[in-house]
Amino acid sequence: MINKSQVLTFVPTNNQQPPLKSNQKHGFHVKNLDVTPSPSSDSSSILMYKTRHNTPYTRYSLSLLLFFRLLKPHHKTQQKKNISVNVKEEFFFNTESLDMKKAEFTLDSVRDSLIRQEDTIVFCLIERAKYPLNSPAYNQSYVSIPGFSGSSLVEYIVKQTETLQATAGRYENPEEHAFFPDNLPRSLVPSYNYSQVLHTAANSININKMIWDMYCNQLLPLFVAEGNDGNYASTASSDLDCLQALSRRIHYGKFVAEVKFRDAPRDYEPAIRAKDRDALMKLLTFEKVEETVRRRVEKKAMVFGQEVNLDNDNSKGKYKVDPSVVSRLYVEWVMPLTKLVQVEYLLRRLD
Ligand SMILES: C=C(O[C@@H]1C=C(C(=O)O)C=C[C@H]1O)C(=O)O
Known part of the structure; x- marks a missing residue:
């Protein structure tokens, strides 16, 4: 079972990223999602994800599949139990400040x-x-x-x-x-x-x-x-x-x-x-x-x-x-x- 302390980490899937422009920064933010966990999800679930435009689509789709699997209730009668999961997502932005x-x-x-x-x-x-x-x-x-x-x-x-x-x-x-x-x-x-x-x-x-x-x-x-x-x-x-x-x-x-x-x-x-x-x-x-x-x-x-x-x-x-x-x-x-x-x-x- 996923528990509250678990973090799904979205990490870059390869090293071939285009260089950042001078006014771009690279960082992470943590989103808090409510999910209904599947008992089959094990505690080591780490999804590979890439947000840059050179995302390899196969990896991306696989990640989404895995992700939605985590969201799916495993049994109709299972009582819906929302669990808070932190999703650490890579992002790029133009800095104003x-x-x-x-x-x-x-x-x-x-x-x-x-x-x-x-x-x-x-x-x-x-x-x-x-x-x-x-x-x-x-x-x-x-x-x-x-x-x-x-x-x-x-x-x-x-x-x-x-x-x-x-x-x-x-x-x-x-x-x-x-x-x-x-x-x-x-x-x-x-x-x-x-x-x-x-x-x-x-x-x-x-x-x-x-x-x-x-x-x-x-x-x-x-x-x-x-x-x-x-x-x-x-x-x-x-x-x-x-x-x-x-x-x-x-x-x-x-x-x-x-x-x-x-x-x-x-x-x-x-x-x-x-x-x-x-x-x-x-x-x-x-x-x-x-x-x-x-x-x-x-x-x-x-x-x-x-x-x-x-x-x-x-x-x-x-x-x-x-x-x-x-x-x-x-x-x-x-x-x-x-x-x-x-x-x-x-x-x-x-x-
Ligand atoms: C802000 C600057 O100083 C001055 C003021 C400018 C502005 O307010 O946009 C532009 C050029 C400079 O004459 C600058 O050099 O960028």
Whole structure:
């Protein structure tokens, strides 16, 4: 009989795996499955399984057969008894978080993360664009919630979510920054050993007030329809997703600056000592990269935001979020604010 402590280990079946790309990682996660065991299954059942695209199908099918045999009750009258089995499954993924890349902190790996974050930002904007502006959600006199006087519904939802997420450890991660950081509760979860690549002065940099102002007062009216459909809570929740994605991207400038400084400390040190913001801005700016980013996010807005249907494609040119607005968002706000974070970080780098 299988007992609770048994683990079905899915292991690679050969060594001829294609090399991982630089932004891919390889690992295992453990899934907990409820199965009804067969008494004939012996305790040494180990299934061979391979998740990569070069899976040998014969081995794969055999594995599945074995697996389903384990799931099959052996006798009709047998009382169904669910047993928890841990399945360790090999997986591959593109890492978005820098922490998954502990071993390779390079300008390329940091830029890979920024590229992946573009997807998140574009999808968040698409989700927000489902709703019209819904201006009451931003109006501080529309709601009067005990303990939150003077807060709009969006502020209320952001504050409450941040409070909850702080207890779950969100702000222990150096990549995360709260919009209302004062008086947040302590994390209640075991601490994770995040890689400490940043200078401690990084903790003093939080430009979320500027991001909030840019998002609510300048960006929103550019990509949502005017009007009001009453979905204020969902709207506020979508806003929170957008704000968090933008904040994470922009504050990622700290990591970009750190890696640039490490690559060329002698170039940066004189400008840092002279507190010369303009010189720092010049040193850290790569116009060609910015142009590539601008074109790529515009294209992502076209690809992710197009209507998909199976008939003749008559939806060309219709996008859920105007691609030129996404390009403008990056050129006017996201990239300049990311560079501002870089300058602020570098100015403190030798403290
Ligand atoms: C982030 C970087 O620094 C600057 C800011 C960029 C951005 O925000 O996308 C792009 C290029 C640089 O001018 C970088 O060099 O990758």
